[in-house]
Amino acid sequence: MDLTILARTACLSASQVRALETDHSDHLFYSEAIKRQAYKRLLMILGAEPPTVEVPEELRDAGKVADAHLSTLDQIVAMSQLPALNRSTLDWARSGLAKLNKHKQFMGALLLLLVAVGLFALQGLQPLGDFVAAASAGSDAVQAPPKPTLAVAATPATAPVEPAPAPASEPVTTVAASKVVGCAHVTDALPQLTPFTAQKEGRYVYVVSSSNVEICVVDGNKQATVVQLKAGENRSVYGVSPWQVSSPQLSKLQIYFQGWRVAVPEAATRVSLVEVPVSR
Known part of the structure; x- marks a missing residue:
C-alpha cells in the first residue's frame, strides 16, 4: 500500500507512518501509549494480527481472580462496620469550623444586619436639634444657586510639546x-x-x-x-x-x-x- 494512502486511512501523517516503520518515532507521538495505539491501527488496516500481551500466571485462572475480588470486598465491609474512633477536642473544633465555613454567607448577612441595627440605634439617640439644624442647612444649600466652577488640570510644570494631558478638577471662577x-x-x-x-x-x-x-x-x-x-x-x-x-x-x-x-x-x-x- 502506498505510504500516503496508508497514513490518510489511519488518520496519521506520513512522517508518523515512516517513523513507525523505522522505529524512530519518539518525537512524533505525545506518549508511548498513543504510539502503540497507532501501531495497532496500522496492523489492523494492513490485515496483520496485533501483537499479543503476556498475561501473568496468577491472572490466567478465572477462579483465583474472582476469589481475590471477593476477599477485597469482604475487607471493605469489615472496615465499614468498625466502631468510630474517639475524637479529640481539636477534631471537634475543626468540624465546627468546617460547618461554619459552609454557612459563611448566612453568617456574613447576619453580621451586616447587626451592624445596620446598631447604626440605626445610635442615630436614634441623637438630639432632635441636630436633625433640625441639618435639615435647615440642607434647605439653604438647595435654595442658594450653585457657583459656577471649572475643572483645572494638575499636571507637571514642564508640559510636553505634544498633546496636553487630560485636565483634573480644580475651581476657577468665571x-x-x-x-x-x-x-x-x-x-x-x-x-x-x-x-x-x-x-x-x-x-x-x-x-x-x-x-x-x-x-x-x-x-x-x-x-x-x-x-x-x-x-x-x-x-x-x-x-x-x-x-x-x-x-x-x-x-x-x-x-x-x-x-x-x-x-x-x-x-x-x-x-x-x-x-x-x-x-x-
Missing part, C-alpha cells in the same frame, strides 16, 4: 465680561491660532506658566475668566469656542488647545483660538 475690569471680549482683529492637529473638542483651554502671570481668557459666550498663575502652575478653563487669550506676558505661557500646543507669535499680547474639526 464671571461676566462686563464685571471684570480689563478682561473682556474685544472685536478687534486678533492673530488666529489653530492646532496642528485636533485630537479633542475645543471646549477648554489649557495653559502652563513658567513665571508669575495673570491671564484673561474669554470664551465664545463672552464669559471672561481671570487666571493668576505662579511659576510652574497650570490651569484649564472651560467654555465654548472661539477663545480669546490675553496677557502682557503671553510669551511666557504654553497654550494647549484641542489636545495640541499652539505656537504663540512673538510680542503678541492677545490671540484668538479657533476650533477646527477633530481628526478621526
Whole structure:
C-alpha cells in the first residue's frame, strides 16, 4: 500500500507512518501509549494480527481472580462496620469550623444586619436639634444657586510639546465680561491660532506658566475668566469656542488647545483660538 494512502486511512501523517516503520518515532507521538495505539491501527488496516500481551500466571485462572475480588470486598465491609474512633477536642473544633465555613454567607448577612441595627440605634439617640439644624442647612444649600466652577488640570510644570494631558478638577471662577475690569471680549482683529492637529473638542483651554502671570481668557459666550498663575502652575478653563487669550506676558505661557500646543507669535499680547474639526 502506498505510504500516503496508508497514513490518510489511519488518520496519521506520513512522517508518523515512516517513523513507525523505522522505529524512530519518539518525537512524533505525545506518549508511548498513543504510539502503540497507532501501531495497532496500522496492523489492523494492513490485515496483520496485533501483537499479543503476556498475561501473568496468577491472572490466567478465572477462579483465583474472582476469589481475590471477593476477599477485597469482604475487607471493605469489615472496615465499614468498625466502631468510630474517639475524637479529640481539636477534631471537634475543626468540624465546627468546617460547618461554619459552609454557612459563611448566612453568617456574613447576619453580621451586616447587626451592624445596620446598631447604626440605626445610635442615630436614634441623637438630639432632635441636630436633625433640625441639618435639615435647615440642607434647605439653604438647595435654595442658594450653585457657583459656577471649572475643572483645572494638575499636571507637571514642564508640559510636553505634544498633546496636553487630560485636565483634573480644580475651581476657577468665571464671571461676566462686563464685571471684570480689563478682561473682556474685544472685536478687534486678533492673530488666529489653530492646532496642528485636533485630537479633542475645543471646549477648554489649557495653559502652563513658567513665571508669575495673570491671564484673561474669554470664551465664545463672552464669559471672561481671570487666571493668576505662579511659576510652574497650570490651569484649564472651560467654555465654548472661539477663545480669546490675553496677557502682557503671553510669551511666557504654553497654550494647549484641542489636545495640541499652539505656537504663540512673538510680542503678541492677545490671540484668538479657533476650533477646527477633530481628526478621526
